[in-house]
Amino acid sequence: MSVAIENFVKAIYKNDKNNTNDTKPGNIAKKLGISNAAATDMAKKLASKNLLKYEKYQALQLTDEGTKMALNVIRKHRLWEALLFKLFDMSLHEIHREAELLEHETSNFLADRISEYLGNPKFDPHGDPIPNAHGEITTIDNSIALSNTQEGKTYIISRLMSDDKEFFDFCALNGLKYGNSLLVTKQFNKNKMTQITINNNNIVLNEDFTNIIYVNESSY
Amino acid sequence: MSVAIENFVKAIYKNDKNNTNDTKPGNIAKKLGISNAAATDMAKKLASKNLLKYEKYQALQLTDEGTKMALNVIRKHRLWEALLFKLFDMSLHEIHREAELLEHETSNFLADRISEYLGNPKFDPHGDPIPNAHGEITTIDNSIALSNTQEGKTYIISRLMSDDKEFFDFCALNGLKYGNSLLVTKQFNKNKMTQITINNNNIVLNEDFTNIIYVNESSY
């Protein structure tokens, strides 16, 4: 299957998961940077390949086959991120950028070799779960968005759910990294902002950021 | 530039080096598995991009720019081969197959990271020279084809110049590996065959193989 198709099913899968956006052609088009017309065309084509269900004016729904393809691409993406991060100490933004290209030119054989080499990791350096070779994915049920945390409690960063360079630069600058711990010092509920202490620095995060940073309650 | 273009200039570069084949459109077409018509079309297009010189019915000649592009792709190919070989212990055939895809989706930035990680190697696991970031390539001047070796002398394998699975399978089976040493026991000049001893086994190689296996004289 082509790069365009792989990116299309991946975009649907992700929009479906986030369910902030829906999976109508227009939203997929926006995500991929193509015209609405191109997205409708592609949707029809993929319906004929049994990768998704298309009904006029309705949201697109991946079939089992389409979901499997999406998870396979996501698996390769996240394995590459994990490998590049480990070997070359590249930034979260850089590993994402490279993985976005490599994911489409990676055989299942090579993906398995990478996974094996890394000890079959369940999460990538963003904390995103890596689907296994059978398309099974670990869902993190006990992690919550930073916006839902409580003042005075300590948490461990479990996921930085973004593709955005500016966000990653901010994270790098402030020590916001998968596995690091932070203390929530204040929730400004009115303004939907959160103040945290991390590495002895106090920083205030706005809504955009508190909804893509996920954390687990610290056990101590 | 597209995958098709990168593969096209790479094919010209390689046919030019081997100079057994020439670089007329038909030979490039055969190498790439496309029609002659497609090769002519592409040649015209690349001439307009100043990547090569095209004159009707003549051999194609890469410009400096075209040569630079070819070397850049070859650099990425060989760096990937070196990395995959080191990390995953894949066979020569497997690393070639994967590198053939990855080479086109690798930024210069990532290529430099791979090179750095490997200690800026000058040769890949086939013994092929890896161009550096400036497109400079080390030429091995003291290595000779196995067909030109002398009976009774010991040599070190310096290059296995092929893309062919059958050849690599044969090499793997018989211990023909970059860096290994072998003894030339007999040259059958009439039949253009060579008998060698390697790992205490005597094997006879035909012309196809003795011209793609390169060796250096052993110093002891």
Add this chain to the structure above:
DNA sequence: AATTTAATTTAAGTATGCTTAAATATTATT
């Protein structure tokens, strides 16, 4: 409920990178 706004679809068209078939030029053979 009617109207405005927005999203979606259809239609027509484009660039890339191929194909096959026919025409033309080159190379090899006698």
Add this chain to the structure above:
DNA sequence: AATAATATTTAAGCATACTTAAATTAAATT
């Protein structure tokens, strides 16, 4: 040197993955 064989080019056409513009449908607003 003429002919046969081979290579190259031209021409026409196709699939993919896009585009813009116009038409249609759905959703939001008044």
